Amino acid sequence: xxxxxxxxxxxxxxxxxxxxxxxxxxxxxxxxxxxxxxxxxxxxxxxxxxxxxxxxxxxxxxxxxxxxxxxxxxxxxxxxxxxxxxxxxxxxxxxxxxxxxxxxxxxxxxxxxxxxxxxxxxxxxxxxxxxxxxxxxxxxxxxxxxxxxxxxxxxxxxxxxxxxxxxxxxxxxxxxxxxxxxxxxxxxxxxxxxxxxxxxxxxxxxxxxxxxxxxx
Amino acid sequence: xxxxxxxxxxxxxxxxxxxxxxxxxxxxxxxxxxxxxxxxxxxxxxxxxxxxxxxxxxxxxxxxxxxxxxxxxxxxxxxxxxxxxxxxxxxxxxxxxxxxxxxxxxxxxxxxxxxxxxxxxxxxxxxxxxxxxxxxxxxxxxxxxxxxxxxxxxxxxxxxxxxxxxxxxxxxxxxxxxxxxxxxxxxxxxxxxxxxxxxxxxxxxxxxxxxxxxxx
DNA sequence: ACAGCCATGTAAGTCGTTACATGATTGC
DNA sequence: GCAATCATGTAACGACTTACATGGCTGT
Numbered sequence: 001x002x003x004x005x006x007x008x009x010x011x012x013x014x015x016x017x018x019x020x021x022x023x024x025x026x027x028x029x030x031x032x033x034x035x036x037x038x039x040x041x042x043x044x045x046x047x048x049x050x051x052x053x054x055x056x057x058x059x060x061x062x063x064x065x066x067x068x069x070x071x072x073x074x075x076x077x078x079x080x081x082x083x084x085x086x087x088x089x090x091x092x093x094x095x096x097x098x099x100x101x102x103x104x105x106x107x108x109x110x111x112x113x114x115x116x117x118x119x120x121x122x123x124x125x126x127x128x129x130x131x132x133x134x135x136x137x138x139x140x141x142x143x144x145x146x147x148x149x150x151x152x153x154x155x156x157x158x159x160x161x162x163x164x165x166x167x168x169x170x171x172x173x174x175x176x177x178x179x180x181x182x183x184x185x186x187x188x189x190x191x192x193x194x195x196x197x198x199x200x201x202x203x204x205x206x207x208x209x210x211x212x213x214x215x216x
Numbered sequence: 217x218x219x220x221x222x223x224x225x226x227x228x229x230x231x232x233x234x235x236x237x238x239x240x241x242x243x244x245x246x247x248x249x250x251x252x253x254x255x256x257x258x259x260x261x262x263x264x265x266x267x268x269x270x271x272x273x274x275x276x277x278x279x280x281x282x283x284x285x286x287x288x289x290x291x292x293x294x295x296x297x298x299x300x301x302x303x304x305x306x307x308x309x310x311x312x313x314x315x316x317x318x319x320x321x322x323x324x325x326x327x328x329x330x331x332x333x334x335x336x337x338x339x340x341x342x343x344x345x346x347x348x349x350x351x352x353x354x355x356x357x358x359x360x361x362x363x364x365x366x367x368x369x370x371x372x373x374x375x376x377x378x379x380x381x382x383x384x385x386x387x388x389x390x391x392x393x394x395x396x397x398x399x400x401x402x403x404x405x406x407x408x409x410x411x412x413x414x415x416x417x418x419x420x421x422x423x424x425x426x427x428x429x430x431x432x
Numbered sequence: 433a434c435a436g437c438c439a440t441g442t443a444a445g446t447c448g449t450t451a452c453a454t455g456a457t458t459g460c
Numbered sequence: 461g462c463a464a465t466c467a468t469g470t471a472a473c474g475a476c477t478t479a480c481a482t483g484g485c486t487g488t
Contacts, residue, residue: 002311003475009318019439032314034307039476041440064484066439076321080422083321086330087312089337091250095218096303097385098249102225103378104371105292105299111378114302121305151420154411155320158419162319162327165403169313169396176392180385187381195370203374204367206296219447235467255448257468280456282467 003043004052005082006033008075011053014146015070018044027132028143031125031170044069052078100184108192109199115184122177129174133167136160219259220268221298222249224291227269230362231286234260243348244359247341247386260285268294316400324408325415331400338393345390349383352376 010016010024021044022037035043044067047053052075057065071079096118103111135141139148139160148156191203226232226240237260238253251259260283263269268291273281287295312334319327351357355364355376364372407419 001475002309002314005318006314009314017439018441022439031308031310032317033309033311035475036477037440038442038478042442060439061485064439076422079318080321080418083315083318084323084326086333087315089333090311092247093218093249094247095306097382098218098222098225099299099303100382100385101248101379102221102295102299104375105296107300110300117302117305155419157410158407159320161403161407163317165396165400166313166316168399169316169392172392172396173389176385176388180381180388183384184381187377191374191377194373202296203371206292217446233467234469235465238467252449253468254450254470258470276467277457280467 002033003035003039004047005079006035007040007043007047008052008071008079010143011069011071012076012079012147013143015068017066017068019066021069024143028141032166047075050074103188104203107200107202108188108195108197111191112185112188112199115181115188119178119181119185122174122181126171126174126178129167129171133164133171136164136167218249219251219255220263221295222251223256223259223263224268224287224295226359227285227287228292228295228363229359231284233282233284235282237285240359244357248382263291266290319404320419323416323418324404324411324413327407328401328404328415331397331404335394335397335401338390338397342387342390342394345383345387349380349387352380352383 006025007021010021010028016024018037018041022035022040025034025036025040044053044055048055048069051072053069053071055067055069058068060066096114099114103114106114136144137160139145139156144160144163147159151159192199192201195201195203197203222241223237226237226244232240234253234257238251238256241250241252241256260269260271264271264285267288269285269287271283271285274284276282312330315330319330322330352360353376355361355372360376360379363375367375408415408417411417411419413419
């Protein structure tokens with residue numbers, strides 16, 4: 001259900017082709033929602049059937065054409081209805097957290113690497129969003145310019161403020177993840193030190209292989 | 217793929233029935249992973265086929281039986297292999313964030329309510345996890361007692377520490393969400409005040425209904 | 433000519449949700 | 461006897477991923 005609304009939200013800023021929408025997911029909505037083209041194209045056709053968008057073929061070079069989708073009044077109404085409905089909280093699934101729950105099965109070194117990867121990723125996200133939030137504040141993205149065209153200042157302020165607030169939230173989240181990953185790295189090191197173990201030892205050793213003279 | 221590993225992780229603590237595993241998702245792994253029984257029962261049969269678990273029928277009352285699943289050595293090996301592999305970062309999808317991006321379509325009042333709901337939910341999660349992390353620290357849950365039985369103190373410390381670290385992370389996350397929701401409430405109020413609008417006005421007004429004498 | 437981008441699709445399969453369905457056991 | 465809980469399943473559907481597939485356009 002959210003995919004349709006994400007598409008409508010983007011199309012409300014300006015008419016776009018499926019390809020452009022797929023791109024927009026990479027930049028604008030990055031990590032708020034995502035879909036790849038194989039999901040987008042069929043969904044656009046369904047949206048057209050439901051008359052929430054209209055399609056028009058436009059020329060592209062000499063022979064080729066592309067389909068540009070435009071939101072309809074019914075589509076805007078859907079967007080309003082959805083924005084007003086309160087989100088039903090969903091159960092989160094987080095593979096990184098799940099795995100961290102069971103890191104006693106990993107070597108101290110791999111546990112550390114796990115958190116290092118989480119750290120790197122979160123730092124990169126943070127950087128990306130810091131740049132993005134600046135662009136939003138300056139109303140300096142293609143989509144924002146299109147969205148704000150013709151809006152009065154009070155409307156423009158609200159449109160911008162909500163989007164900025166979301167990205168600020170994502171930045172805070174990333175910062176939380178960074179702190180958590182750092183603490184995880186420390187934890188793996190502390191546990192290893194306390195156990196007087198090497199980086200490729202495990203807190204819980206597997207049953208030793210049978211054919212080796214390790215009996216003592 | 218994660219469901220199998222979550223099941224193996226739980227079964228490693230102690231043998232359980234499908235029903236007990238479904239319960240365990242509600243308490244132990246709550247919001248790290250979740251699955252309902254209609255997904256669990258078939259997955260357990262697949263795990264049995266792959267010889268990662270063994271099933272044995274045990275009596276239940278006079279006539280009835282139930283199937284208790286136990287992890288195998290191969291199952292433990294899977295758990296180790298998985299714990300050592302680094303997570304591939306997944307694109308997040310967050311409907312609350314997506315919706316907040318487009319709150320200009322909602323009335324100021326509904327926008328506020330959106331954040332209020334987010335606040336309430338995050339506060340409840342925080343409370344729940346605070347209690348849970350205390351139980352973990354005290355090693356005072358059924359699953360923890362089963363998991364730690366027979367482990368030496370160094371192993372027990374690591375097993376506990378990673379699980380505590382995960383829940384601490386979830387608590388920090390919840391606190392981040394609480395702060396974000398509070399700021400969201402303020403924002404909705406500020407925007408409304410600045411626009412000199414009422415709670416059921418919108419930053420962006422829909423096209424007015426045609427059959428009403430509101431012209432002029 | 434060729435690479436890289438623009439543009440659009442299909443098909444198979446996995447994962448997860450919701451709803452339907454059944455029946456035994458336990459405690460009051 | 462009845463309600464709550466224990467216990468296990470199936471079926472239909474929806475959301476998403478991955479891989480396969482095609483072909484025009486643009487600049488060098």
